Amino acid sequence: xxxxxxxxWKDDRYGKSRELLYYYNQQGHYEKKxxxxxxxVRVIAxxxxxxxxxxxxxxxxxxxxxxxxxxxxxMEKDIADPITLSKMAGxxxxxxxxxxxxxxxxxxxxxxxxxxxxxxxxxxEQLKNVQ
Amino acid sequence: MIIDFKHNHSGHCxxxxxxxxxxxxxxxxxxxxxxxxxxxxxFVYLPFIKAQEAPMFAFRTIAGKIxxxxxxxxxxxxxxxxxxxxxxxxxxxxxxxIEKGIPTGVQVGTFHLRYFPPEYRLHFNFHNVVVxxxxxxxxxxxxxxxxxxxLLLKEDLQKARFARGAFGPHGKMYxxxxxxxxxxxxxAIFSGIHETIKNMIGIPVPFVGVRGMKxxxxxxxxxxxxxxxxxxxxxxxxxxxxxxEFGTGGxxxxxxxxxxxxxxxxxxxxxxxxxxxxxxxxxxxLWRELSYRSARFIKNREExxxxxxxxxxxxxxxxxxxxxxxxxLAKKIK
Numbered sequence: 488x489x490x491x492x493x494x495x496w497k498d499d500r501y502g503k504s505r506e507l508l509y510y511y512n513q514q515g516h517y518e519k520k521x522x523x524x525x526x527x528v529r530v531i532a533x534x535x536x537x538x539x540x541x542x543x544x545x546x547x548x549x550x551x552x553x554x555x556x557x558x559x560x561x562m563e564k565d566i567a568d569p570i571t572l573s574k575m576a577g578x579x580x581x582x583x584x585x586x587x588x589x590x591x592x593x594x595x596x597x598x599x600x601x602x603x604x605x606x607x608x609x610x611x612e613q614l615k616n617v618q
Numbered sequence: 619m620i621i622d623f624k625h626n627h628s629g630h631c632x633x634x635x636x637x638x639x640x641x642x643x644x645x646x647x648x649x650x651x652x653x654x655x656x657x658x659x660x661f662v663y664l665p666f667i668k669a670q671e672a673p674m675f676a677f678r679t680i681a682g683k684i685x686x687x688x689x690x691x692x693x694x695x696x697x698x699x700x701x702x703x704x705x706x707x708x709x710x711x712x713x714x715x716i717e718k719g720i721p722t723g724v725q726v727g728t729f730h731l732r733y734f735p736p737e738y739r740l741h742f743n744f745h746n747v748v749v750x751x752x753x754x755x756x757x758x759x760x761x762x763x764x765x766x767x768x769l770l771l772k773e774d775l776q777k778a779r780f781a782r783g784a785f786g787p788h789g790k791m792y793x794x795x796x797x798x799x800x801x802x803x804x805x806a807i808f809s810g811i812h813e814t815i816k817n818m819i820g821i822p823v824p825f826v827g828v829r830g831m832k833x834x835x836x837x838x839x840x841x842x843x844x845x846x847x848x849x850x851x852x853x854x855x856x857x858x859x860x861x862x863e864f865g866t867g868g869x870x871x872x873x874x875x876x877x878x879x880x881x882x883x884x885x886x887x888x889x890x891x892x893x894x895x896x897x898x899x900x901x902x903x904l905w906r907e908l909s910y911r912s913a914r915f916i917k918n919r920e921e922x923x924x925x926x927x928x929x930x931x932x933x934x935x936x937x938x939x940x941x942x943x944x945x946x947l948a949k950k951i952k
Contacts, residue, residue: 507629507867515896516880521627526913527858530917532737534917536737
């Protein structure tokens, strides 16, 4: 059992796990192969994460410039969109979008802030302060 | 308690979990078999529903269907609890199952599965794993898309089972009570194929099945003219990602489905499905070509109008291929 089980609490193993993939070969047979992700997936994943990371950085800059509330930054950081965030925090979609305004965010009560903090798995202090 | 459960590495989460659960009860049902009998193959393109600011693509039926259909068609006695209000109760009932020696499938959100690399931990709530053991607050997980079994802390498993966000799993869990020794496998296979025929060519809506593929091909051609360059590229990225990256066994499940047809031929000892099986393999290779070319265009930043047209042509060919396959199948199996 022991050696057949991957170690726990090791987060960073991207590309170190093999996937099971199916193929159809020239002889007309299907086969299974266990292998690392191929070039196609690596290129595509890289491209997607470049986009996500630039969205996160963009949101961070906007928060620092006081154009949007920190909620936008944490939403992008979690690769969520307003609909997902609304379900995560249990706050209606239009209110979530309303809270994107920095002025509105500053006046939010503790209870609502806590809902967002819980959804993002951070403290209210962290939610208020984007570095 | 750790159940003596044989974990088989799979291409796709739900068909893998289903196959592993059925095999635990002594019936040899491979992953492609579970996928095909469950009628897993599909195509959906929803341009008006945006996920992460790109249209939504799906290549399989909705989560939960494969397990329900496959076990139902094989005549297995199963239990599926769709929703729990209380997470504590949901975990207690899972624990009780494990004590009784019943490996149990649960639907989870991938965001809380710590054994995945950060790149996988998105708010994706349609993932399926088998829980087969528990010791000191650590659960043993048969993670279908991993070679080895995994460990997960109780708090993380509970969070994953009650992941919030779109289409949350609400603690859904399912397990098998018994599987018949000699089910009518032919009936099960044909019934699964019929469902896929209906899904792929029988629904008169332009967004699903072969019609959806044609619609996407038409739209894809217009992306470079209609959208800013970055956005068109991102649409294409998300399309290839959902067909290749997220546990599809490669080429948007088309290889798994072909393998199911092939295995059915061997099992039923009848050649009715041979043509469809071969064509499916060829179509799957076209899908692979589509992904490969898209990735190359994206990497070299050479997605010109011409290149989107090439991709659109390939997709049209895939659509034509699948239309032929399912029309042929509809005639052959009545």
